[in-house]
Amino acid sequence: MRDLTSQALDTATTRGATYADVRIVRRLEESISVKSGRVEGVASGESEGFGVRVLVDGAWGFASSHSLDTAEIDRVAGEAVRIARASATALRRPVVLDDRPAAHGTFMTPVMEDPFEVPLEEKIGDLLKADEAMNRVAGIAYTESLYGAQRESKAFAASDGSYTEQTITHVGAGIEANAVDGDEMQRRSWPDNGGGWQGAGYEYIRSLDLVGHAEAYAEEAVALLSAPQLAPGRRTIVLDPSQLYMQIHESCGHPSELDRVYGTEASYAGTSFLTTDRLDEGFRYGSDFITIVADATAAGGMGTFGWDDEGVAAQAVPLVKEGIFSGYLSSRETAPRIGRRSGGAMRADGWNRIPLIRMTNINLLPVPGMSLDDIVADTDDGIYLAQCRSWSIDDRRLNFQFATEVGYEIKGGKKGRLIKNPTYTGITYELWRSCDAVGDASSYRMLGTPNCGKGEPGQVGHIGHAVSGARFRDVQVGVLK
Amino acid sequence: MSVETVGAGEWLAVAQRAVALATSAGASEAEALVSADDAQLTRFANSEIHQNVAESSASCNLRFVVGKRVGVASSGRTDDEGLRLLVERAGAIARVVEELPDWAGLPLSGGRIGDLPAAFSAATATASPERRAEGARAVIAAADEAGVTAYGSFSTSTERLAVANSHGVEAAGERTSSQLITVSMGPDGGTGYAEAAAVDVTTIDAAALGREAAAKARATANARPLEAGDYPVVLEEHAVVDLMDMLGYLGFSALAVQEERSFVEIGKRIASDLVTVTDDGSDPAGLPMAFDYEGVAKERVPLLERGVCAGIVYDTQTAARDGVRSTGHGLPAPNPYGPFPLNMIMEAGRTPRDELIAGIGRGLLVTRFHYTNPVHPKLGIVTGMTRDGTFLVEDGRIVAPVRNLRFTQSYPGALAGVSGVSRERRTLRGFLGGVVVPALRIDAFTFTGTTEH
Numbered sequence: 035m036r037d038l039t040s041q042a043l044d045t046a047t048t049r050g051a052t053y054a055d056v057r058i059v060r061r062l063e064e065s066i067s068v069k070s071g072r073v074e075g076v077a078s079g080e081s082e083g084f085g086v087r088v089l090v091d092g093a094w095g096f097a098s099s100h101s102l103d104t105a106e107i108d109r110v111a112g113e114a115v116r117i118a119r120a121s122a123t124a125l126r127r128p129v130v131l132d133d134r135p136a137a138h139g140t141f142m143t144p145v146m147e148d149p150f151e152v153p154l155e156e157k158i159g160d161l162l163k164a165d166e167a168m169n170r171v172a173g174i175a176y177t178e179s180l181y182g183a184q185r186e187s188k189a190f191a192a193s194d195g196s197y198t199e200q201t202i203t204h205v206g207a208g209i210e211a212n213a214v215d216g217d218e219m220q221r222r223s224w225p226d227n228g229g230g231w232q233g234a235g236y237e238y239i240r241s242l243d244l245v246g247h248a249e250a251y252a253e254e255a256v257a258l259l260s261a262p263q264l265a266p267g268r269r270t271i272v273l274d275p276s277q278l279y280m281q282i283h284e285s286c287g288h289p290s291e292l293d294r295v296y297g298t299e300a301s302y303a304g305t306s307f308l309t310t311d312r313l314d315e316g317f318r319y320g321s322d323f324i325t326i327v328a329d330a331t332a333a334g335g336m337g338t339f340g341w342d343d344e345g346v347a348a349q350a351v352p353l354v355k356e357g358i359f360s361g362y363l364s365s366r367e368t369a370p371r372i373g374r375r376s377g378g379a380m381r382a383d384g385w386n387r388i389p390l391i392r393m394t395n396i397n398l399l400p401v402p403g404m405s406l407d408d409i410v411a412d413t414d415d416g417i418y419l420a421q422c423r424s425w426s427i428d429d430r431r432l433n434f435q436f437a438t439e440v441g442y443e444i445k446g447g448k449k450g451r452l453i454k455n456p457t458y459t460g461i462t463y464e465l466w467r468s469c470d471a472v473g474d475a476s477s478y479r480m481l482g483t484p485n486c487g488k489g490e491p492g493q494v495g496h497i498g499h500a501v502s503g504a505r506f507r508d509v510q511v512g513v514l515k
Numbered sequence: 516m517s518v519e520t521v522g523a524g525e526w527l528a529v530a531q532r533a534v535a536l537a538t539s540a541g542a543s544e545a546e547a548l549v550s551a552d553d554a555q556l557t558r559f560a561n562s563e564i565h566q567n568v569a570e571s572s573a574s575c576n577l578r579f580v581v582g583k584r585v586g587v588a589s590s591g592r593t594d595d596e597g598l599r600l601l602v603e604r605a606g607a608i609a610r611v612v613e614e615l616p617d618w619a620g621l622p623l624s625g626g627r628i629g630d631l632p633a634a635f636s637a638a639t640a641t642a643s644p645e646r647r648a649e650g651a652r653a654v655i656a657a658a659d660e661a662g663v664t665a666y667g668s669f670s671t672s673t674e675r676l677a678v679a680n681s682h683g684v685e686a687a688g689e690r691t692s693s694q695l696i697t698v699s700m701g702p703d704g705g706t707g708y709a710e711a712a713a714v715d716v717t718t719i720d721a722a723a724l725g726r727e728a729a730a731k732a733r734a735t736a737n738a739r740p741l742e743a744g745d746y747p748v749v750l751e752e753h754a755v756v757d758l759m760d761m762l763g764y765l766g767f768s769a770l771a772v773q774e775e776r777s778f779v780e781i782g783k784r785i786a787s788d789l790v791t792v793t794d795d796g797s798d799p800a801g802l803p804m805a806f807d808y809e810g811v812a813k814e815r816v817p818l819l820e821r822g823v824c825a826g827i828v829y830d831t832q833t834a835a836r837d838g839v840r841s842t843g844h845g846l847p848a849p850n851p852y853g854p855f856p857l858n859m860i861m862e863a864g865r866t867p868r869d870e871l872i873a874g875i876g877r878g879l880l881v882t883r884f885h886y887t888n889p890v891h892p893k894l895g896i897v898t899g900m901t902r903d904g905t906f907l908v909e910d911g912r913i914v915a916p917v918r919n920l921r922f923t924q925s926y927p928g929a930l931a932g933v934s935g936v937s938r939e940r941r942t943l944r945g946f947l948g949g950v951v952v953p954a955l956r957i958d959a960f961t962f963t964g965t966t967e968h
Binding site: 304388429457 | 556567568617647670
């Protein structure tokens with residue numbers, strides 16, 4: 035492997051690159067989908083290739099190929115240099131990278147039970163049992179169950195002498211029960227819409243107990259058909275971890291990406307309201323209960339690694355401290371512009387994509403004092419919302435609207451009747467400032483999404499979020515007439 | 516094997532080798548989908564190129580069938596040893612999975628399907644990084660002239676697709692596409708957008724797109740707040756694309772109808788009689804495709820005829836369930852989403868685009884939507900934001916730029932309220948394919964929130 039990376043770097047620097055890095059990535063994937071008792075798809079994927087990133091005259095170029103032969107490595111490294119020279123014809127601010135110690139070493143996701151070694155029949159059987167349990171419930175229209183695993187083995191080398199090797203394993207699984215009655219369609223999913231995912235082995239899938247949750251979730255989907263719809267108004271809401279993590283993802287994670295702040299995603303996903311002057315002024319992002327950390331070292335997270343894809347060691351970066359905006363997700367190129375060093379958030383979606391600033395594990399730290407159950411017990415009149423169903427936020431990450439799969443009325447400190455089609459909406463910092471309780475460690479758990487989109491050409495990121503649940507006051511709910 | 520030097524016909528030979536290996540290994544049916552792409556993208560922000568990438572990729576996706584058991588495996592290796600390992604993996608899956616009781620079989624041969632001449636441009640296939648940089652500089656120059664800043668991307672790609680199966684299906688084609696998008700940002704908070712997509716990169720006028728976006732950024736400076744509520748709107752083509760994408764995703768797929776999650780019923784009126792939408796992979800106005808990812812020739816499928824649901828799109832499996840033939844809208848296996856209309860074409864109207872606002876007393880002109888998502892899929896209710904050019908219209912004239920608004924609106928309901936269709940159309944890139952759409956005037960559109968810009 036090292037021969038190939040050295041060849042790519044030598045060719046790039048010989049052709050004029052002042053900096054070069056190369057990643058050789060091999061990705062294995064496996065997926066199983068079951069729909070209403072029918073094993074719809076079982077697939078195994080394998081992809082391997084390399085990408086060379088270079089700086090020439092202060093401008094970036096990148097080229098990649100699936101073919102790992104020596105002639106192709108020279109061609110691609112040369113192409114990256116040619117592309118960088120083309121970039122330099124429209125350059126106003128030459129790229130300057132921060133200093134970092136050369137990276138050396140290996141990293142491997144801790145895995146107790148290798149998901150690729152568990153017999154396929156057993157994995158299919160686990161899904162079929164859960165699917166069957168959901169379908170035993172009268173009124174279910176269709177069910178879906180899914181399993182997925184991904185293992186990425188990558189070697190990174192840079193012209194400063196860095197060389198690392200990492201093996202990162204992610205697994206996920208989930209079940210969904212769907213009930214339909216005329217124009218009404220309701221879904222309940224466990225542990226999450228699209229499955230629960232972690233950086234782990236098959237032991238995580240076993241811990242989800244899909245079968246044990248199947249019947250109750252299916253029954254709830256059917257019950258939602260006849261539940262009242264959430265009426266518009268301003269209410270107290272308590273967000274379950276299964277919804278709160280998406281609120282963090284959209285309204286804290288993305289706007290904290292420093293490349294967005296500098297406009298480099300403006301033509302696609304947009305920019306950010308968290309401009310650098312707000313970092314300088316100590317902008318009040320949320321209430322004193324809100325402390326959010328981007329932690330690439332957190333156990334079980336899909337944003338956990340040894341080094342990011344430009345060789346910066348994994349670290350924990352505070353984004354919000356006791357409500358005050360205090361840091362960004364950053365890279366070697368962007369961090370020096372705010373007088374800091376890279377926070378190690380550059381991640382690429384495979385061999386054929388450049389690293390971009392991506393979320394790692396964006397975690398809302400638990401607050402000692404009240405468990406999530408205590409928070410419900412402390413709420414006289416409110417709505418408990420769980421499981422994200424729909425999400426949308428504006429291009430500066432201010433106005434958001436979420437729909438959840440289910441709401442439960444809270445009256446006198448007790449969760450009561452079901453509410454269907456719940457939604458809530460607001461302005462990011464107004465919502466976080468209205469938070470008056472965050473759950474303690476007893477409900478703190480690692481969740482995340484394997485489907486975070488960013489960049490052109492498109493990249494899909496695996497992101498972790500650890501959360502415990504929280505309460506917000508005076509929030510606008512209900513939008514459907 | 517270098518992708519750049521191998522044409523679609525040779526990739527068909529790779530697919531046929533994979534199929535032959537699979538049948539030799541005991542498959543009762545086998546299908547190989549080989550995809551080989553050269554894709555390049557030059558991205559600019561703050562009026563400079565900041566990302567500039569190229570990739571050469573190839574992969575083979577194999578369906579290995581034993582009776583009614585189906586295994587799918589894919590690999591980036593297309594050499595003989597790579598294909599042999601791929602067959603082993605797919606075969607191992609097929610031998611342990613459950614039977615599909617209603618397995619329809621792989622599609623039968625309808626004769627060899629080849630290139631669609633309108634789908635390929637040599638100029639796009641050979642576009643250089645210098646050519647893309649030139650386009651970026653043209654957009655930036657237009658922005659400089661208007662005193663705004665340019666952001667965007669300019670991409671070119673060549674896709675070679677080959678499908679072969681053990682029933683004799685042989686389909687191979689080479690197609691190109693290019694796209695330029697740009698957002699301009701002005702000093703007083705104004706933003707503007709322009710976009711074009713084409714088979715032939717030389718038909719994209721980068722300078723004109725730069726001027727269009729820059730002019731809109733100037734025109735939206737110092738946007739004023741507007742209260743949420745129901746307004747008549749004119750949706751420019753960039754916004755109409757989202758309606759098409761969501762209709763395709765939520766409604767016009769046979770799987771969505773079979774699973775009772777679609778709002779589509781054949782013969783039911785869901786839109787104004789001004790609305791006619793067809794999926795047509797052969798229309799040179801779009802981004803043409805001759806066949807789908809199962810190697811089935813794409814049929815022209817009327818989806819909405821004068822506002823009435825006229826058809827849905829099928830792949831082989833969903834077609835068998837309904838006792839009809841595939842319309843050539845299959846996606847690569849495994850595909851839990853079902854068939855998808857990739858080439859939606861909306862019929863042009865008679866009204867000049869600039870005159871669509873003439874009939875509006877007090878309403879909005881919307882350039883594009885941002886981050887849309889279904890809130891109630893069965894009713895086609897979608898939420899999202901406006902972006903990059905939202906204007907207040909009074910007495911048929913634009914009177915002021917307004918801050919962006921959130922909408923929560925039934926898309927079929929919006930189409931039911933169409934009272935004007937522009938005679939001009941644009942070719943744009945949709946969710947998965949190319950779409951051709953006019954601008955629309957809609958009598959009522961529900962806005963449910965506001966933001967700060």
